[in-house]
Amino acid sequence: MYNILVCDDDKEIVSAIEIYLSKEGYNVLKAYDGEQALKILNENKIHLIILDIMMPKKDGMEVLEEIRQEKTIPVIMLSAKSEDEDKINGLNLGADDYVTKPFNPLELIARVNSGIRRFTQLGTIQNLENAKIYKTGSLIINDDLKQVTVDGKEIKLTPTEYNILKFLTKNKGVVYSIEEIYQNVWQYEAYGAENIIAVHIRHIREKIEINPKEPKYLKVIWGIGYKVENL
Amino acid sequence: MNIKQSTVLKAMSYILIPIFGAIIVLTTIYSIYVAEFEKENKEGTFYQTERFADMYKSNLYNIIGLVEERKGTFDKVDVQENIYYGRYYDYNYHGMLKYIVLNTKTNTAYTNITVTENTNTIEKLKQNVKNENNQYLCYKPNPEKVETNIPNEELQNLNYVYLKNALPDNSTYEIYTYINPNRDAALGTVLEEIVFEISKKFDWIPVAIMPVLIIAIFAMAIYLCFAIGHVKGHEGIYLNRFEKWPIELTGIISFTVFVCGLAPTTGISFVNMTSDMQIMALFSFILIFAIIAYIALAVFATIVIKKLKTGTLINSSFTYKIIKKIISGVKKLWHNTFDNVDLNAKIIIAFIGLILLSIILISTGGLGVLIVLALWSYVLYLLQKKANEFRLVKNTTKEIYEGDVDNRIDEEKINGELKELSKYINDISGGFSNAIEQNLKSERLKTELITNVSHDIKTPLTSIINYVDLLKQENIENEKANEYLQILDAKSQRLKKLIEDLIEASKVSSGNIKLNIEKIDVVELTKQAIGEFEDKFKQKGLEIITTMPENEVTIEADSRYMYRVVDNIYSNIAKYALDNSRVYIDIKVDGKQVLISFKNISKEKLNISIDELMERFVRGDKSRTTEGSGLGLSISKSLTELQNGKFDVQVDGDLLHVEVVFTC
Incomplete structure (x- = not known):
């Protein structure tokens, strides 16, 4: 049973989140301002926090800063502020994730699951020393088993998708154009049918990313190519 | 102690300079006298x-x-x-x-x-x-x-x-x-003889001493030039009340004293003197007056130097003040007489005046003709000067017209009627740039307002979406209730999309975004975007036909915003294209231009003008019931223009043709 602290000054939103998370089997603690959140955090063992930014008394950013002074628990910021600089600010201050309002409940739950898995299970999976393993962040490709896991959760990929993802993860951080990916994965010259690569990559994104429009691992550099982020 | 402020040194210099000077002059005269005597004697x-x-x-x-x-x-x-x-x-x-x-x-x-x-x-x-x-x-x-x-x-x-x-x-x-x-x-005389004999023996003395004396005089004079005016207890150059008088007044007084000092000594001849006593008396008399003359001269020179050092020599003089008064008087008279005269009248007056003057001058012949030539050269010079001023006004006005609204005509460089014109233009351009600034400010405020309001709307909307979703998960048997829930779900999702588009549109149209310009490949971008929309196009049975170069076609743009442009166009196609029709996407390189064109057949009748189509919140069918905010094309256009591209929409029957042009 994991304890999740949900903190937002809008009581209805907190209640809705509580309903969703309870269904997933989490124990939810509720706070309606920053000070309350910090107090609960000190008194209980919390595994993950969902934190609003615009709140009375102490805002989410201040709370985040105080949490990060002593705790490493996952923090998901939840805010109506959807500007890039807001997201960058939050992540730089130590948040693990940033969800904008209005949010898709399924996405929020997926992010909570991912955060909890990363916090509780990761680090124990490194048991295959000799296996051929490619890894970035919590995306792990075990080439011996032809197995892909994200946050410890196994992902089913087609052989083509697997080859593309393996190639990009092997060369993480490097941007490849459609043509280059085609030549490297298929091992012969592209002759026009390589358009299909873009579709494959979208499919991979839809499978491994929580929000394919804002990918964490497989990034699209529009007009240039694709890359797997080196995390 | 500051050497410049030493009274003793100054007094010494004032006293020694004339003494040394006198010694030099007398020795020189005497040397010449002796030399002449010797020569005459010999011959x-x-x-x-x-x-x-x-x-x-x-x-x-x-x-x-x-x-x-x-x-x-x-x-x-x-x-x-x-x-x-x-x-x-x-x-x-x-x-x-x-x-x-x-x-x-x-x-x-x-x-x-x-x-x-x-x-x-x-x-x-x-x-x-x-x-x-x-x-x-x-x-x-x-x-x-x-x-x-x-x-x-x-x-x-x-x-x-x-x-x-x-x-x-x-x-x-x-x-x-x-x-x-x-x-x-x-x-x-015996006396002269003795002196002569002695002087012959010691004739090396003046030769040896003279350079020393001359150097000493120069040194003291230079010292005085530097030190004059520096008084203990005063910063900089100190001028007392007497010294502040106009230089002419000081000059007249000094000159009078000087003349009075020298006058009695002119016309006096030693030859007429009969006794030593008389000569001594006369010598003393001359000496006293010479001293008076020297003091007058020294005082005058000192004041001139002080005034030069404070830079008030000319400013404080009567002559300068009078000339200034005269000039300003003439100027005032000129302005009073001619300021209200019409420009045409001025030109006519000047023209007639010049012609008459020329005729009169030429009729006097010789010198007159030269003066006329000089006069007309001057007129030519003035006309050239006016032409230059006019060019300055014209060029600056052109720059302002072309968008450099902070530019101003340098009024200092311009005189007369053009100065007035420049002033008006500067005022207009000032108002203009103010207006632009105001406009920018209000655009920014508008964006801020929209963003803030949107944030406020988002919070209740979050609850609506979440509870609609929760309600859907309850097993409701009532069919009508389920139908209503579907509507609520669709509309709340649309509201969410509307708000997001609204924020983006207001930011983009006010230019309130940071661009990160880099080289991107349009061919790659188009392929990537097709990959993204492949499912949606397939669902509607749309066939995509592309014509694009084999090689990469690079343009300079912001990769993310460029995708937003393409994304909006593709969404538009996915939403409004006729089912099971063909969509043509072409990339053409024409010289330095890259043309990306998108052609599709509209599902609905395009019964509105292109301008309206491009306006915010307007969509092809004039209704507001289907998905989308109607902001898509408007956002794309603004983003394209921000990246120095051109965005054009054409309608031909049901054919919608979007063209994006960039320079490579």
């Missing part, structure tokens, strides 16, 4: 000089006066004839001159010749004078006659009147004089 030409004549004449004059005035003091010599010996009047100053003044009426002689056996009668005395070895000169009044063996023209033709003035009327004096040739007559 034996001294007796022929005018100077000698003057000296001799003046001596004659004085002797006669002396004898007449002081007869009683001559001693009667114990000889048979009446010979009086002027023991005490040996004429020290002109000692070498021997004389006999003979009164023919009484047959009495006055002389300074020592009486011996050879000279104890008047006749013997006369003979003694007219010795061949002597340089003699004798004067007899009745009839007037000069006898001399001196080779001097002026003495040979002696003016008798000059001598007569010294004698009482109808006097019967005869004068016999001679210069002893054995003595160095050229020097005239």
Whole structure:
């Protein structure tokens, strides 16, 4: 049973989140301002926090800063502020994730699951020393088993998708154009049918990313190519 | 202590400069005098000089006066004839001159010749004078006659009147004089001789001392130039009340004192002086006045230097003030007379005036023609100057017109009517740039307002979406309720999309975004985007037909915003294209231009104008019920333009043609 602290000054939103998370089997603690959140955090063992930014008394950013002074628990910021600089600010201050309002409940739950898995299970999976393993962040490709896991959760990929993802993860951080990916994965010259690569990559994104429009691992550099982020 | 403020040093300089100066001048004069004497002596030409004549004449004059005035003091010599010996009047100053003044009426002689056996009668005395070895000169009044063996023209033709003035009327004096040739007559006096002898021995002294003195004078003068005006207890140059007077006033006073000091000394001749006492008195007199003159000069020079140092020499002068007054008066008169005159009238007046002036000047001929030429050259110069000013006004106005609204015409460089015009243009451009600034500000405010309001809307919307979702998860048996829930779900999702688009549209249209320009490949981008929309196109049975170059086509743009442009166009196609139709996507490179065109057949009748289509919140079917906010094309257009591209929409029947143009 994991304890999740949900903190937002809008009581209805907190209640809705509580309903969703309870269904997933989490124990939810509720706070309606920053000070309350910090107090609960000190008194209980919390595994993950969902934190609003615009709140009375102490805002989410201040709370985040105080949490990060002593705790490493996952923090998901939840805010109506959807500007890039807001997201960058939050992540730089130590948040693990940033969800904008209005949010898709399924996405929020997926992010909570991912955060909890990363916090509780990761680090124990490194048991295959000799296996051929490619890894970035919590995306792990075990080439011996032809197995892909994200946050410890196994992902089913087609052989083509697997080859593309393996190639990009092997060369993480490097941007490849459609043509280059085609030549490297298929091992012969592209002759026009390589358009299909873009579709494959979208499919991979839809499978491994929580929000394919804002990918964490497989990034699209529009007009240039694709890359797997080196995390 | 600051050397510049030393009173002692300054006083010393003021005193030493004239003393050294005087020494230099006198030494120089004396050196020249001696050199001339030496030369004349060597060549034996001294007796022929005018100077000698003057000296001799003046001596004659004085002797006669002396004898007449002081007869009683001559001693009667114990000889048979009446010979009086002027023991005490040996004429020290002109000692070498021997004389006999003979009164023919009484047959009495006055002389300074020592009486011996050879000279104890008047006749013997006369003979003694007219010795061949002597340089003699004798004067007899009745009839007037000069006898001399001196080779001097002026003495040979002696003016008798000059001598007569010294004698009482109808006097019967005869004068016999001679210069002893054995003595160095050229020097005239023993004193001079001694000085001359000494000076010959020490003639190296002036040569040695002069440079030292000259250097000292220069050093002191330079020191004074630097130090003048620096007074203890005052910053910078100190001018007292007297020194602040206009320079003309100071100049007049100084000049008056200077002239008064020098005037008495002009016309004074030492030659006329008969005694040492007199000469001493005169010398003192001259010295005092010279000192007064020097003080006047020094004070004036000091004030001029001080004023130069404070830069007030010209500013504080009467002349400057008067000229300034006159100029400003003339200017005022000019403005009063001509400011309200129409420009055309001005030109006519100037034209007629110039023609008349030219005619008059040419009719005077010669110089007049030259003046006319100069005048017209000046007119040409003025016209060129005006043309330059006009060009400046024109160019600056053009720059303002082209968008540099902060530009201003430099009014300093422009005169007259154009200055007025420049002022108006500057005012307009000032108002213009103000308006633009205001506009930008209000755009920013609008964006901020929209963003803030959107944030406020988002929070309740979150609850609506979440609870609709939760409600859907409840097993509701009522079919109508389920139908209503579906509507609520769709509309709340649309509201969410609307708000997101609204924020983006307001940011983009106010230019309130940061661009990260890099080189991107349009072909790659198009392929990537097709990959993204493949499912949606397939669902509607849309066939995508692309025509694009094999090679990459790079443009400079922001990769993310460029995708937003394409994303909006593709969404538009996915939403509004006729099902099971074909969509044409072409990339063409035309010289330096990259054209990306998207053609599709609209599902609905396109019954509105392109302008309306591009306006925010308007969609093809004029209805607002289907998905989308209607902001898509507007956002794409704004984003394209922000990245220096062109975004164009054309409608031909049901054919919608979107064209994006970039330069590569």
